[in-house]
Amino acid sequence: MSDVESSGSTTSSPFATRRNVLRGVAGAAGLAAVSGGLLTACSSSSDDKKKTGGNAASIAGSTVTFGSNYSDAAPKAAFSALTASATTSSKVKVKVNTVDHNTFQQNITSYLQGTPDDLFTWFAGYRMQYFAAQGLVEPIDDVWEKIGGNFSASAKQLSTGLDGHQYLVPIYNYPWVVFYNKSEFAKRHYSVPTTWDEYVKLAKKMKSDGLIPIAFADKDGWPALGTFDILNMRINGYDYHIKLMKHEIPWTDQGVHTVFQHWAEIMPYLQTGANGRIWQDASKALEQKQAGMMFQGTNQVAAQYVTDKADLDDLDFFTFPSINPQWGQDYMDAPTDGFMLSKKAKNSDAAKAVLEYIGTGPAESEYLKTDQWDVGLVNGLQVPTYNAIQKKSVAEIAKCKSVAQFMDRDSDPAMANAMISIIQKFIDDPSTGNIASLQKSAESQAKAIYS
Incomplete structure (x- = not known):
């Protein structure tokens, strides 16, 4: 695992396997919490462990940790650009803990039950609902009160748990x-x-x-x-x-x-x-x-x-x-990926400030300056850097009656x-x-x- 400030590129985990979404996740509810496991967040300072007061002045300069499965070179670079811009906007420092995709999925439940990062990368829809129903993630309805107008009703639904609360901020989808x-x-x-x-x-x-x-x-x-x-x-x-x-x-x-x-x-x-x-x-x-x-x-x-x-x-x-x-x-x-707040987050107010930024057009545009394969979800998003594949992706997804x-x-x-x-x-x-x-x-x- 690596700890890297958002102003620089993240360093990959020493485990070189690639993405495997499912193996090890089945039956995840029965997994015991693992102390010091591969996905356990690296420790932060005692000051960072304290929840902040929730206003801009109190969270400025504080640090949130972000568990990331963006371990492949291309998405890792895009994620690094996103977290760096989140720091510029929110004044919150972001420490990224990158784990290869395969290991991340294999250990997700023990990770969330153990000592998770404040924020982590995950998937919309049932995958989000599954962990929300177990009480392993924190609802972010207050974040959605601020960013809800940026997204379509379908994007919000994909971010909503079975209990009607929102648990995820989406960033992109792809066909x-x-x-x-x-x-x-x-x-x-x-x-x-x-x-x-x-x-x-x-x-x-x-x-x-x-x-x-x-x-x-x-x-x-x-x-x-x-x-x-x-x-x-x-x-x-x-x-x-x-x-x-x-x-x-x-x-x-x-x-x-x-x-x-x-x-x-x-x-x-x-x-x-x-x-x-x-x-x-x-x-x-x-x-x-x-x-x-x-x-x-x-x-x-x-x-x-x-x-x-x-x-x-x-x-x-x-x-x-x-x-x-x-x-x-x-x-x-056309799967949708996004970000969630751990139930055990140490700095939830600052983490929510980061999510509020991520749920905006400027944040998606910043991410997509580096990402040449996904498409953003913010309403009316204009991305000058879209290539032919991305422009066509937007058009073809829009033609679908359902995805x-x-x-x-x-x-x-x-x-x-x-x-x-x-x-x-x-x-x-x-x-x-x-x-x-x-x-x-x-x-x-x-x-x-x-x-």
Whole structure:
């Protein structure tokens, strides 16, 4: 773990693993608090541990600690710029404790039960509600009284717990889409597919041309959840997706079977050996034009192009093709990330001052000066630094009738964790018989989890 003042770049944790949203989080409520664990906040001075009086004069010069999972190079730089500008605006010093994404997610509950930082990075929607319901985070309704006019009703809802209180300040979201290199499509005279049949036909053509049609990786477990989500929303619609995530529809339903059948149809065109590959390596196959397409979030693919100093201007995307005309291309995953206040925060008044700044247009614009892959959420936000990917992201998200938050954020953590294992087994064996068996396994585990 590293302690770095906000005026400088954060230093990464010595643990070099990448993001894995779910592993270790399932069943998190039962984890015991761990003293001195990997996510335990580094100690601060006795003065910093005292809560301040709440006015500008009393918090000026005080310090808040910020637990961050922005461990990859590109988002870490953007977060450093954000916290530095927060200090300039609020006069509150921000000490960032960076832990690699994988470790952060694995230890989140023991972290919050132990000695957490004042603020920490996390996810909107169910993921936020899960920890709010356990009483591990502090409501920030007073912050939302000041920043609420900056956000849409949907952004506020994503920041609201099951008890009606607000617990998160959002910073950005990003779409899950199909990426490709413009130069490669132009050279090979490929056309962007808008229907399933066109998508499959293009994949076949790419394979015959000697390309990997679709770069694909699932060693971390979570990436393939996005493929299930988009197929589910394209085939069965958004409401079906939400009901399935809440187990209001059984996993043995024919709609789920149809999702896996469509996935099996394109399996011959997905990069082989996915369960042994991290998504960064799949992205490199696209960068190096060994692969023709890749379905993933801009938060990963575009960010990786930036990190690898690849030609970001050559990168483009299209929304996943239509399968069921009833739903067309109306829905997508567009996860929202943000920041929360620990229940055990030592300097909550100063921390709220930082959150109040983060929930403004200037704060999002400052973050997005460095971030070349996400898009801000403040109403009417004007960001001169948006590139073509970001401008297109704003437009495509706006076209959606509804956006989902990703399987691991829309469902119970234990169920999402169960689906990681089930989907990896499907990737190894996409046969019809195995699909039926995996559906039964998913339903059995869902009954136990949701009971």
